[in-house]
Amino acid sequence: MPFAGFNMPINYKTGIINEHKNVRNHSGIFDVSHMGQILIENNESYLHKLEKYIPLQLKKLTKNRSHYSFLLNKDGGVIDDLIISNIDIEDKSYLYIVYNASQKKEDEEIFISCAPNAEKIYKKNCLFAIQGPDSINVLKNIIDIPNNMNFFDILISKYNNNEIIVSRSGYTGEDGFELSIPNESAENLITHLLKNENTMLCGLGSRDSLRLEAGLSLYGHELNEKITPIEAGLSWALDKERLEDENLNGNKVLSDQLKNKLSNKKIGLISTSKSMLRDGMTLFDNNNNEIGKITSGCFSPNLNKSIAIGYIISEFNTDNPIFCEIRKKLELVKINNLPFVKKNYKKNGSIYE
Amino acid sequence: MGAYMSEKKYTKDHEWVSIENEIATIGISNHAQESLGDIVFIELPSVGNSVKAKDEICVVESVKAASDIYAPIDGEIIEVNNNLENDAAIINQDAENEGWIFKMKISNSNQYSELMSEDEYKQFLEQ
Numbered sequence: 001m002p003f004a005g006f007n008m009p010i011n012y013k014t015g016i017i018n019e020h021k022n023v024r025n026h027s028g029i030f031d032v033s034h035m036g037q038i039l040i041e042n043n044e045s046y047l048h049k050l051e052k053y054i055p056l057q058l059k060k061l062t063k064n065r066s067h068y069s070f071l072l073n074k075d076g077g078v079i080d081d082l083i084i085s086n087i088d089i090e091d092k093s094y095l096y097i098v099y100n101a102s103q104k105k106e107d108e109e110i111f112i113s114c115a116p117n118a119e120k121i122y123k124k125n126c127l128f129a130i131q132g133p134d135s136i137n138v139l140k141n142i143i144d145i146p147n148n149m150n151f152f153d154i155l156i157s158k159y160n161n162n163e164i165i166v167s168r169s170g171y172t173g174e175d176g177f178e179l180s181i182p183n184e185s186a187e188n189l190i191t192h193l194l195k196n197e198n199t200m201l202c203g204l205g206s207r208d209s210l211r212l213e214a215g216l217s218l219y220g221h222e223l224n225e226k227i228t229p230i231e232a233g234l235s236w237a238l239d240k241e242r243l244e245d246e247n248l249n250g251n252k253v254l255s256d257q258l259k260n261k262l263s264n265k266k267i268g269l270i271s272t273s274k275s276m277l278r279d280g281m282t283l284f285d286n287n288n289n290e291i292g293k294i295t296s297g298c299f300s301p302n303l304n305k306s307i308a309i310g311y312i313i314s315e316f317n318t319d320n321p322i323f324c325e326i327r328k329k330l331e332l333v334k335i336n337n338l339p340f341v342k343k344n345y346k347k348n349g350s351i352y353e
Numbered sequence: 354m355g356a357y358m359s360e361k362k363y364t365k366d367h368e369w370v371s372i373e374n375e376i377a378t379i380g381i382s383n384h385a386q387e388s389l390g391d392i393v394f395i396e397l398p399s400v401g402n403s404v405k406a407k408d409e410i411c412v413v414e415s416v417k418a419a420s421d422i423y424a425p426i427d428g429e430i431i432e433v434n435n436n437l438e439n440d441a442a443i444i445n446q447d448a449e450n451e452g453w454i455f456k457m458k459i460s461n462s463n464q465y466s467e468l469m470s471e472d473e474y475k476q477f478l479e480q
Contacts, residue, residue, distance in 0.1 A: 010390070015445075016416045017391045205390070205416060274394040276414045299393045299416045306393075327396075327412065327419075 004101035016205035042093035049114035076250025131176035173214025215339030277308035363474035
């Protein structure tokens with residue numbers, strides 16, 4: 001199927017549900033080479049310009065760590081969500097940013113305006129995500145992974161004499177790694193990894209159901225230019241000191257939102273029947289008043305029910321029933337705390353349940 | 354299949370139909386189940402409903418999308434495959450036998466002869 005200018009597989013041979021379960025129980029590999037990857041020199045003037053858009057103190061980013069963040073517009077709305085890391089490559093310090101394929105044009109305009117020599121590396125590097133509890137075992141005989149590498153740690157390793165960027169991260173709620181590897185070695189690496197029976201190739205379909213179960217937001221669904229990170233329930237990802245800084249886009253809007261009540265809130269929903277909840281469906285209270293909309297929905301293989309994320313008006317009391325319009329009929333849906341499935345990241349040497 | 358069973362025919366909406374003693378059995382084609390992917394739910398039609406060809410009569414939900422099933426010919430719904438209620442994945446496993454969806458008493462057998470044969474359906478899929 002066409003996705004952000006790429007022809008992407010929704011699933012491989014065994015189907016979305018099987019791929020999904022293999023990631024939760026063992027391991028799965030996603031080719032996410034369509035995503036943007038850029039290297040920006042760690043230079044004070046570049047960082048200052050980027051801080052207009054990114055709500056972090058970029059000069060203080062810890063070396064070899066990644067952070068979830070955003071590019072913000074003047075109103076504090078989200079131009080894109082991204083992962084930003086501080087790494088050294090050949091003794092030079094860089095910010096390495098991974099961003100959404102669908103927002104490449106908008107993002108790169110900003111990156112290049114802040115750092116004219118920023119280097120888009122996705123043309124020469126593929127990006128693979130290997131996800132699931134067995135991923136470490138699949139990977140460790142092939143690539144050197146230190147024992148004390150935690151979730152959101154990032155480092156440079158080697159494969160076939162090529163330098164590769166390895167981060168312990170992903171977007172499935174499971175432990176896993178993302179590997180940025182030069183194109184000439186990419187196929188070798190995948191063939192090598194797939195020799196292990198515990199892993200398999202997975203497509204966009206299971207990537208979506210895995211991130212939705214993990215309660216993770218997807219750009220174009222839970223996030224867009226009209227929604228701020230605070231409205232999307234992601235205020236934890238904002239550096240609160242930066243909200244006082246006039247140099248940050250939308251800083252007043254954001255600090256006001258932190259202090260005052262929001263007009264909408266993000267919720268998780270679970271179907272009470274076998275009907276599927278899908279993006280764009282409308283939510284109602286028991287007096288037939290529209291109270292919100294679903295932004296993502298899917299079948300959850302772990303819960304064996306349809307699940308969804310959506311926004312409803314804040315004044316709605318969630319002790320009252322919520323109905324979703326499915327094919328012109330109103331069906332009762334239940335609020336479910338996010339995430340639907342607990343995250344399983346490696347922290348401080350152990351994996352928390 | 355017994356000799357009294359008619360040849361299986363196909364619609365452009367990817368349903369299959371076979372007829373035995375004026376009773377048509379209807380399901381979705383193997384090609385349709387492959388493109389839908391994992392089927393998780395089916396809203397079965399109501400027994401007793403009279404329907405016309407091309408009427409939307411039930412919905413198949415897969416992990417990818419919801420997809421309408423149309424009546425291939427005029428008639429009355431007389432039976433539905435209740436096994437699908439608990440396990441819609443039967444359609445993925447055996448779309449053109451065990452995965453049948455409903456049966457109808459048909460009122461116009463000419464409509465049946467106008468549907469595509471298996472070979473014609475194969476050609477239709479290649480277009």
